[in-house]
Amino acid sequence: MPHRKPEMTLTSRLLIKAASATERWRPATQWCVALASLISTVMLDYATGTQASLLFLYLLIAAGAAWSFGERRGLLFALLVALCGAAVHHIQHQFHPEHAMPPATELWNLFARVLTTGMVVILVSGMRTALRMERWRASTDGLTGVLNKASFQERMARRVSQMRGTEAGFILCYMDLDGFKQVNDRHGHSAGDDILRLFACAAVDAIRDGDLFARIGGDEFVALLSVPTIDDGDHVASLVHRRLSGILARTGLPVSCSMGALVATADQLDPLEAAIQLADSLMYEVKHSGKAALRVGRIDPEQALIAPDGLRIETGMAAIRSATRRSDVMRNDRRAA
Secondary structure (H helix, E strand, O other), X not given: OOOOOOOOOHHHXXXXXXXXXXXXXXXXXXXXXXXXXXXXXXXXXXXXXXXXXXXXXXXXXXXXXXXXXXXXXXXXXXXXXXXXXXXXXXXXXXXXXXHOOOHHHHHHHHHHHHHHHHHHHHHHXXXXXHHHHHHHHHHEOXXXXXXXXXXXXXXXXXXXXXXXXXXXXXXXXXXXXXXXHHHHHHHOHHHXXXXXXXXXHHHHHHOOOOOEEEEEEOOEEEEEEEEOOHHHHHHHHHHHHHHHHHHHHOOOOOXXXXXXXXXXXXXXXXXXXXXXXXXXXXXXXXXXXXXXXXXXXXXXXXOOEEOOOOOEEOOXXXXXXXXXXXXXXXXXXXXXX
């Protein structure tokens, strides 16, 4: 039976929102909030006297520190929290001898505080690590370690939305490895996996930190590169293709890279799915005309795709249907081969 999707409760939604908000804070801000919370709690604990227990506030501060700082620094901060709470109670007992406790009892209470806050830190930091791991798995291709298709589309939409109305340009690259099936057949799938990992690593090194790169299935990859203007698109796309082709050539295996590159502004990359299909169609034009090459296309003011040789390709939904048909034909030809 298929696994049912876990139900999101109100508590889980609030925790995820709070966690996402605190993770965006700078380290200095996290430390300031943690220390300010601890000082405020110590003052409140001292003011309320020995009759009221504020242990839950100390535990809450320790939990927040564990989420912000991780396990090691969280444990150190939890020790500070426990010592502050014990110090407040010790000072209160000095002014109120009638509530004083034997030294052995005070030592036991201190040990219990340290143990309790430490356990809270371990549990919260474990939850933090598990949540980050799940986020990584949901957004990352397990074989190559780069973004997967869903995460790429999400980040691409956010990046393009931020740059709408500007003159900044983008290069949307669609890449396919030529000869990959033959490598799998002759050298085994482990060799094919090594090629995919090598190609992904080389591609990440060939682009800047702020650019996006993803594996979207099989031996197909996609990248979104930002350039100051669209006039820089041809040169940057050619440079990236040369670097990737050189890496593949040094493997000694008959693998090369066919790449289609769509150069456009943020306003022209709409809808995003159509833009990806247009880059895909440029790549398959390369596959039809000899492979191991690059084809760059631009979108003119009439919203038609213009390749350097004058090729015009439809945009919008028509482009999606046409590119899908071309992709299906090529994939069938590759399977038959």
